[in-house]
Amino acid sequence: MAAHDSSAADWPHARREDAMALRPNPTLRQRRLGAELRRMREQAGFGGSQLARALGVNPAQITQMEAGKTGISVERLRTIAAACMCVNEELITALAEIITERGKVGWWESYRGTLSENFLEIAELEDQARGITTYTITLVPGLLQTESYATAVFSQAYPPIPQREIELRTAFRIQRQQTVRSGETKYTAFIHEAALHMQFGGPQVRADQLDALIEDAGVPGITIRVLPFDGTGLPSPIDNFTYADGPIPDLDTVQSDTGFGIRRLDMPVHVARFRAIIARMDSAALPADESREFIRSLRKEMKNKHE
Incomplete structure (x- = not known):
């Protein structure tokens, strides 16, 4: 044989x-x-x-x-x-x-023992991805959050977490952003309009976050697409998710985030479903240049109201 x-x-x-x-x-x-x-x-x-x-x-x-x-x-x-x-x-x-690649140690390993495995694994997933696509409906995606916004989000966790862990999680999230800010990994963020209106930490935190999104929209390798309230053709309600492109499509991975935990999906049928969802969002979302202007209009509206 x-x-x-x-x-x-x-x-x-x-x-x-x-x-x-x-x-x-x-x-x-x-x-x-x-x-x-x-x-x-x-x-x-x-x-x-x-x-x-x-x-x-x-x-x-x-x-x-x-x-x-x-x-x-x-x-x-x-x-x-x-x-x-x-x-x-x-x-x-x-x-x-x-x-x-056996023996390669990622930067996230220095956090082992201080942060949960889920934090380390999303950093590993992003680091190894050839491209990243995210969808968020209630939050600005972690890879684009300002430090004050991330701190405010973690501060609203329930049950509450200690201040030291809030600082640790925030520092880790900011370090994760180097994956896409370096320009080596293409990143597309689909952001529902609801996330742009949510308040975390007050008006100034939101204003600074909108300013940061406007700036990030011009960074090479980063594409921000807004899904407006009045958009049509959106998929049925789904959770926030991260789609990580593998070296070949057979090794693509999806991480779905819910209030009850994190699921990582790699079965072909599951990955194909999210690939189709991304294609539908690509048709429904505002183009990148219009998305940037849309965020700019929200920032101007805030300025007229609060400043």
């Missing part, structure tokens, strides 16, 4: 992988690699034990690899792909790149 023969040649790698200590906290990328290995196996119609027999390894090792608990070599990846009859070379190459 071809799959069995290729696994026999890979046995030295299997022994090294078996000897590796299990990761207590696999990163988002490591878990995504594992999820893709599981998807590859399931698409081939294999159970975990079947794939283990084809590879000549312990079934527990399959479970650990698919959970991101243990690493694999690029050679092992290709052995698995061959056993699962995967001919998507673009996907295999992209997964191999994840493996070769």
